[in-house]
Amino acid sequence: MKNLQSLRGMIDLLPSQAERWQKVEALARDHFRRAGLGEIRTPLLEYTELFARGIGEATDVVGKEMYSFFDRGDRSCTLRPEGTASVVRSVIQNGLLSQGSQRLWYMGPMFRYERPQAGRQRQFHQIGVEFFGLSSEMSDAELISIAWDFLNDLGLRELTLEINSLGTKEDRKKYRQNLVSWLEDFTELLDEESLKQMNQNPLRILDSKKPHIQKLLNGAPKLGDFLSNESQERFLNIQNILNTLEIPFTINQKLVRGLDYYCHTAFEITSKQLGAQATVCGGGRYDGLVEELGGPKTPSIGWAIGLERLLILLNEDSFEKQFTEVYMVNKGDKAQVEALRLARDLRISNFVVEIDPSGSAFSKQFKRANRSNASWAVIIGDQELIQKEIRLKRLKGEIVGDNEYVVKNSDLNQIIKILRS
RNA sequence: GCGGGCGUCGCCAAGUGGUUAAGGCAGCGGCUUGUGGCGCCGCUAUUCGGGGGUUCGAAUCCCCUCGCUCGCCCCA
Numbered sequence: 215m216k217n218l219q220s221l222r223g224m225i226d227l228l229p230s231q232a233e234r235w236q237k238v239e240a241l242a243r244d245h246f247r248r249a250g251l252g253e254i255r256t257p258l259l260e261y262t263e264l265f266a267r268g269i270g271e272a273t274d275v276v277g278k279e280m281y282s283f284f285d286r287g288d289r290s291c292t293l294r295p296e297g298t299a300s301v302v303r304s305v306i307q308n309g310l311l312s313q314g315s316q317r318l319w320y321m322g323p324m325f326r327y328e329r330p331q332a333g334r335q336r337q338f339h340q341i342g343v344e345f346f347g348l349s350s351e352m353s354d355a356e357l358i359s360i361a362w363d364f365l366n367d368l369g370l371r372e373l374t375l376e377i378n379s380l381g382t383k384e385d386r387k388k389y390r391q392n393l394v395s396w397l398e399d400f401t402e403l404l405d406e407e408s409l410k411q412m413n414q415n416p417l418r419i420l421d422s423k424k425p426h427i428q429k430l431l432n433g434a435p436k437l438g439d440f441l442s443n444e445s446q447e448r449f450l451n452i453q454n455i456l457n458t459l460e461i462p463f464t465i466n467q468k469l470v471r472g473l474d475y476y477c478h479t480a481f482e483i484t485s486k487q488l489g490a491q492a493t494v495c496g497g498g499r500y501d502g503l504v505e506e507l508g509g510p511k512t513p514s515i516g517w518a519i520g521l522e523r524l525l526i527l528l529n530e531d532s533f534e535k536q537f538t539e540v541y542m543v544n545k546g547d548k549a550q551v552e553a554l555r556l557a558r559d560l561r562i563s564n565f566v567v568e569i570d571p572s573g574s575a576f577s578k579q580f581k582r583a584n585r586s587n588a589s590w591a592v593i594i595g596d597q598e599l600i601q602k603e604i605r606l607k608r609l610k611g612e613i614v615g616d617n618e619y620v621v622k623n624s625d626l627n628q629i630i631k632i633l634r635s
Numbered sequence: 636g637c638g639g640g641c642g643u644c645g646c647c648a649a650g651u652g653g654u655u656a657a658g659g660c661a662g663c664g665g666c667u668u669g670u671g672g673c674g675c676c677g678c679u680a681u682u683c684g685g686g687g688g689u690u691c692g693a694a695u696c697c698c699c700u701c702g703c704u705c706g707c708c709c710c711a
Contacts, residue, residue, distance in 0.1 A: 520711030580671035
């Protein structure tokens with residue numbers, strides 16, 4: 215029989231990696247706590263319609279990347295491909311918007327049916343932040359700063375923050391018409407992909423990776439020239455605030471982002487170390503989405519960080535590995551139980567304690583104790599049981615003979631005192 | 636969905652048609668019947684991702700298939 219395997223693009227996180235994830239997650243939580251954000255946890259499964267309406271029928275995410283199926287009641291359900299739509303649904307459904315502005319974060323797995331490659335899995339993980347009911351330039355800058363500070367605190371350098379303004383729906387409509395009519399003079403230079411995009415979502419041609427398209431676009435009309443005065447002023451204000459906060463950024467007029475709901479501010483944080491999928495963090499303003507999904511008109515902005523990509527960047531750095539402090543060497547039926555009892559007591563006193571499970575020869579157990587990198591071996595065997603004593607042996611440092619201590623009557627305080635010395 | 640590269644033990648690998656598929660790491664056992672870090676010895680792939688074919692003979696050649704990986708599309 216063939217061996218069972220995980221699904222393509224869905225990977226196991228083994229202990230050595232999981233430790234790194236925990237550290238990243240803990241740091242994120244700490245940043246969010248200090249920024250006064252509230253956590254929101256939404257289901258992994260939603261009605262398909264939520265994503266179809268929220269993300270946009272024309273996007274690839276909805277068009278060809280969703281994990282959808284019919285449940286036993288014949289309802290179309292979908293594993294969430296991103297976080298924003300679910301959060302918006304929840305915030306509407308639970309009436310949070312009538313309680314004033316909301317500043318929220320979430321963390322968890324997302325699902326997209328795509329070919330896996332570097333920095334892309336079918337089940338992947340995002341950390342995201344969403345602000346609702348805040349429209350000022352300040353809130354845009356604060357939101358960006360939360361992402362920036364978190365990434366910096368992780369020790370990541372070599373990151374680039376790119377920002378752009380997509381303006382209002384009307385701004386974009388004007389620009390779109392101009393761009394399309396300009397492109398129509400060059401249809402013979404466009405490839406099949408770009409021609410298709412020209413009809414469906416022409417702005418997306420802007421971030422094409424093909425060199426000849428980019429060369430052509432140098433002469434194309436610029437989005438920035440079509441922003442209304444208000445939109446331009448808004449964009450300038452945000453730049454000023456970012457400058458004041460000393461958050462370095464570059465303006466990328468071709469940054470459009472794929473999902474339908476964005477307006478005004480769009481931004482990305484990228485790293486050159488990532489290969490083709492270089493975006494670590496992406497986000498923007500989506501003032502129309504809440505209304506689109508049946509809620510009150512609510513200005514909103516958010517970002518998401520891809521954890522897999524973050525972890526790739528962090529793999530270069532050395533993490534402080536969790537290590538065992540005390541290794542319990544034990545032999546004999548009764549002695550093993552005593553060892554377990556003492557291990558529990560020491561764990562209650564906050565020691566990291568590993569207990570040898572093998573019952574094999576002491577020399578073997580000491581070898582493992584040494585390999586575990588523990589500072590101490592605690593020895594309980596039949597002899598100790600008879601003598602009512604416990605031996606502690608210091609494993610690190612020079613062997614100078616007297617590195618063993620005997621504690622009478624299993625005196626826990628005495629043991630702890632020696633272990634802490 | 637489309638292209639390129641790759642699949643030999645838990646990990647890293649040698650082997651490119653000929654009798655028993657190197658080696659290293661890790662693991663387990665012993666030298667050392669209760670004391671580690673070094674050392675030495677032994678054990679761990681009837682089988683080379685899977686299936687079919689060619690051949691007297693295949694991990695090695697051919698076909699199909701699965702998986703991994705990098706890129707395109709798209710996105711975090």
